[in-house]
Amino acid sequence: MRAGEIFSCHNAVRSSVCLLLVAALCLVMIPAATRSPASAGALGPGKATFELASIFPRQVISPRTGGTVTWFPLDVRNINGGGSLKTVRASAVCDQPGFTVKLIGSYYKPDGPDGVASGWVGVCASPSVPDGTDCWIKVTGKRGSELHRVWLKVTALASKPLLERSSGDMLFGKGYKEPETRVFVGAPLQWNFNASNLGAAEDTYKLGYTADFPCDVKFSSPGGEAASVNVRGLTRNYLYPANVSVTAEVTPKATLPKNSPGTVNITLGPGAYSGETSTVSLKVVDPGMLYCANDLDGPRPSAHQLMGGESTSFVFHVTNLESAPIDVGLSFSGGAPGWEVGLDTAAMSDIEPTETRQAVLSVKAPVGAPPGERLELAVSAASSSGDGETVRVAAEVTATRNIYFWSVDSMEPEYMYLNRSGTGPGSEGDWLMPNHHDFLSQAANFTDARSFLPTATDMNHTNALAGTYTGTSGVYLVGGTVRGFTEHDEPMNALNSMDLMKYGPEGKPIERIYEVAERETGGKSVTGFWSNKNWLTELECQRTVEIKGHSESWPYFYPPPRKYVAGDPVTDSDPWDPMSGPFSMDLYSDVTREIIIPTLLGQFNFLLGFGFFTIPVSLVFGLGPGSHSEDRHLARSVFRSIAEEDPDVAYINVADLDNTGHFTGSSWNPEEWDTRGTETATDDINKYSPWMKRDECLDIAREEDVLFGEFLDLLKARGVYDNSIIVVLSDHGMENVKDQDNGYELLDLRKILSRHGFVYNEDYREAGGAGSVIWCADPAKTAQIEQVLEQYVVDDPELGEVRPMVVINRQEMKDGADFGEMGTVLPGELYSEYWINNPGGPEGHIWADLFVFPQYRYNICTHGQVLAGGFNPVGITLGNIPDTVQMGFPSFHGGLSTGRIPLVFKAPMGYPGYAPGTESAKPVRIGDLAPTVYQIMGWPAPDCVDGTPL
Numbered sequence: 001m002r003a004g005e006i007f008s009c010h011n012a013v014r015s016s017v018c019l020l021l022v023a024a025l026c027l028v029m030i031p032a033a034t035r036s037p038a039s040a041g042a043l044g045p046g047k048a049t050f051e052l053a054s055i056f057p058r059q060v061i062s063p064r065t066g067g068t069v070t071w072f073p074l075d076v077r078n079i080n081g082g083g084s085l086k087t088v089r090a091s092a093v094c095d096q097p098g099f100t101v102k103l104i105g106s107y108y109k110p111d112g113p114d115g116v117a118s119g120w121v122g123v124c125a126s127p128s129v130p131d132g133t134d135c136w137i138k139v140t141g142k143r144g145s146e147l148h149r150v151w152l153k154v155t156a157l158a159s160k161p162l163l164e165r166s167s168g169d170m171l172f173g174k175g176y177k178e179p180e181t182r183v184f185v186g187a188p189l190q191w192n193f194n195a196s197n198l199g200a201a202e203d204t205y206k207l208g209y210t211a212d213f214p215c216d217v218k219f220s221s222p223g224g225e226a227a228s229v230n231v232r233g234l235t236r237n238y239l240y241p242a243n244v245s246v247t248a249e250v251t252p253k254a255t256l257p258k259n260s261p262g263t264v265n266i267t268l269g270p271g272a273y274s275g276e277t278s279t280v281s282l283k284v285v286d287p288g289m290l291y292c293a294n295d296l297d298g299p300r301p302s303a304h305q306l307m308g309g310e311s312t313s314f315v316f317h318v319t320n321l322e323s324a325p326i327d328v329g330l331s332f333s334g335g336a337p338g339w340e341v342g343l344d345t346a347a348m349s350d351i352e353p354t355e356t357r358q359a360v361l362s363v364k365a366p367v368g369a370p371p372g373e374r375l376e377l378a379v380s381a382a383s384s385s386g387d388g389e390t391v392r393v394a395a396e397v398t399a400t401r402n403i404y405f406w407s408v409d410s411m412e413p414e415y416m417y418l419n420r421s422g423t424g425p426g427s428e429g430d431w432l433m434p435n436h437h438d439f440l441s442q443a444a445n446f447t448d449a450r451s452f453l454p455t456a457t458d459m460n461h462t463n464a465l466a467g468t469y470t471g472t473s474g475v476y477l478v479g480g481t482v483r484g485f486t487e488h489d490e491p492m493n494a495l496n497s498m499d500l501m502k503y504g505p506e507g508k509p510i511e512r513i514y515e516v517a518e519r520e521t522g523g524k525s526v527t528g529f530w531s532n533k534n535w536l537t538e539l540e541c542q543r544t545v546e547i548k549g550h551s552e553s554w555p556y557f558y559p560p561p562r563k564y565v566a567g568d569p570v571t572d573s574d575p576w577d578p579m580s581g582p583f584s585m586d587l588y589s590d591v592t593r594e595i596i597i598p599t600l601l602g603q604f605n606f607l608l609g610f611g612f613f614t615i616p617v618s619l620v621f622g623l624g625p626g627s628h629s630e631d632r633h634l635a636r637s638v639f640r641s642i643a644e645e646d647p648d649v650a651y652i653n654v655a656d657l658d659n660t661g662h663f664t665g666s667s668w669n670p671e672e673w674d675t676r677g678t679e680t681a682t683d684d685i686n687k688y689s690p691w692m693k694r695d696e697c698l699d700i701a702r703e704e705d706v707l708f709g710e711f712l713d714l715l716k717a718r719g720v721y722d723n724s725i726i727v728v729l730s731d732h733g734m735e736n737v738k739d740q741d742n743g744y745e746l747l748d749l750r751k752i753l754s755r756h757g758f759v760y761n762e763d764y765r766e767a768g769g770a771g772s773v774i775w776c777a778d779p780a781k782t783a784q785i786e787q788v789l790e791q792y793v794v795d796d797p798e799l800g801e802v803r804p805m806v807v808i809n810r811q812e813m814k815d816g817a818d819f820g821e822m823g824t825v826l827p828g829e830l831y832s833e834y835w836i837n838n839p840g841g842p843e844g845h846i847w848a849d850l851f852v853f854p855q856y857r858y859n860i861c862t863h864g865q866v867l868a869g870g871f872n873p874v875g876i877t878l879g880n881i882p883d884t885v886q887m888g889f890p891s892f893h894g895g896l897s898t899g900r901i902p903l904v905f906k907a908p909m910g911y912p913g914y915a916p917g918t919e920s921a922k923p924v925r926i927g928d929l930a931p932t933v934y935q936i937m938g939w940p941a942p943d944c945v946d947g948t949p950l
Contacts, residue, residue, distance in 0.1 A: 046757020049083030052150035055882045056237040062158040062200035063125040072121040076108040080757040092139045098129040129156045151488040159199035159274035166194040167626045176626025181283040185319045186354040188251040196241035197231040203271035204230045213262035214253040235603040239880045256286035259298045290381040290389040291317040303394035304646040309367040310719040314393045315644040316359045320351040327384040334377040338366030363395045373397040402724040405651040410658030411730040412668040413902040415701050422698035435709035444914035449903030451926045454894045455732035465512035467930030467945035471831040472503045480871045484840040489761040493869045498542040499843050507834040511942040514544040520939045531653035532634040551629035554637045561625035561633045566618040566660040567696030569703035577682040579616035580664045585691045588886040617663040631656040635707040656700045662889045665692030666734040689739035691890045722909040730901040732893045737859040745794045747860045756788045768862030771894035773848035804858035808851040823896035853895030861886040
């Protein structure tokens, strides 16, 4: 860098001080909307007396357009009660040519044992620095011989386009992303997008497309038709993208081959400062006048498998692809002795252009028909205009029974025993969940059933399907994982994947019921997985599964999810009950500094920033049904898939009880609620937290019970109920945790460990989620950290002094551990032989050195870095939220106390075991389900199975 440029940059840094003073003044003038952090326990074995941190350690600048200067806030914090009277000398260096660094203030003297001294790090880049250059700045602080670091990162990037499918504006948009693949029935297809700029300078990007079939594509933005869009760069600090809404309207110009998807690639870019483009691929399908999902000449030509005496069905979608109304006649041909076949309609009148109607073909196999007997049918549609189409379908007799899992996410078994009002024990004719209670008389009820640690989502649905421990299944975080850490302390995050599901010393892939069914039936079985936790469906459908259903993946010709209020389902008799609190109820940090100030300075979306403090969480969820649709939408998409494709192995996970309950509270324990002398649950007060709303989860439980009843009725109507295996289960329970507003301490592992002299990123790494996990490369420090956390004491208002954390080290993961009345960890339950011995890698991850689970309903908070990656039980992603932000769900699970689950198992009629109406108190685990299924089906269990038959 030339001397003149250095002088200019340093002047620019000095001229920015006024802005910093304004921000600092705001920090003083605006009161902090925060709850005070908890005090720590006694001093521990760590040696550090201070640490360095930056609330916003990442910045993007655009030297080529004159944006050469940025700055970082820097905090020097006293920890461990020591060094409060000593000065810390700080310095900042970078080795990247073209950048200079100026530390504004080199001497810091934090005041008091927990004092913080703040300063700034200014960075200046030469205009000649190439785009895409990363500058890492190492800030070090020294007190005596003690030395600590923090890494800051500046990226020189003027412009980088990003195009993503969008659910639209939070308040007025659709709330869901249109599926990537859609059917064309004559009307133009519209997709909504967000056009973003990941650089620092405003740029104008071209809009374009390519397609492998003739089509017209029209683009529009808020200003009307558009050939390009102008997009601002990232904001400071939060690096928040200023999205521009774009709509692409796609109209085929010629008839597509029936059922053969055509691809349209929508592109954003290049721009004035970037030659890059961002592309989203869409698919358009012409379903023809007559569409059936299992058309033998279509993309999924499956013959429906059914036992003798059972029924199946095929749904036919009749579409008017012409420009005027038509009449359509329907007929079928084919048949065989003893088979019953019926089409529910023979004629459809006045079908409007682009309109689609349905017809159902029902088939019943003869009683006693031998396996392998096959029926093929042809269904024909003839329109009044002279057009016609024929679709062939098939049904085949099998000796293989159907397998259905109905999983209610986060359901404590006690819900099944409450009265209709949810305030006490139920009785005959007065049950909160009458359909579930009736099912108890038709199945075997295991009253001491538990899931595996962590008692959370991803791992336990897999454990149910694979019969595995969590350690065997290889997944131990929710939503995502950590592959490792860079030399600059950056976590290398990734989504959970079935590639992680490896066991044994060689890392063999686990096999679930899906893989076993495919092998044992010679590929004839049709399988499906549904959950309104989108990421979970995407995870489980990476291998073998044919039918995928979630909040943004539904069958053709099925309606999209509607907006709703979480906790107020259709069956709610009192939908006007009080809503939940705003999202800020979950935040335990200095939100003035971390949210309000950046929002006022335009660094963060205004609606999102202040929505934290104004919009009830129940509305936030309901306004985004594409992320978390109602159970009703998901369940009825399952019913549609059963009627249409007749899956042989189906796993249904309805998740409203979890998605909503994390914020409104679980309601299964009457002892923790004060009814205030009224009969309604809407005004009840929870003893642990002022944010809990009792009625929401009770309403969801009632709604889910109605849907479960519809599910059973559907199976009975098809004649498959008696011959099938049907399991009711959950992945974990949930408990309401103790809130600071009621006088309880929040557990922040990073604060606790820092006050014992351990420095985050230098001594250890930590991530929240289902409990918390800790990685530490030094075995001696790992043991010390374990001791600090296990011996940490809180003064509980009711219980007195208690130790609120259970810590499980790797030896205990391998050998098991008994925590007395708190619970037991089985040998191998949390131990991954493969990943512990083969950590990291491009497709791998690093296994935890310590698992930390709360006890006595205490809340371990999650930090912003985890929220930014979406690693949490409800899949919330808050973008580049500062790592200093602390969040604690009002209701949570993950530890030993939330492992109780319902496990109700119905064997096929006549099977010598699991007699209807029986109850067993023997301890069983979620991993016992898969081997039980294998035993009944007569299938050999894979080597990965840890469980034993129930």
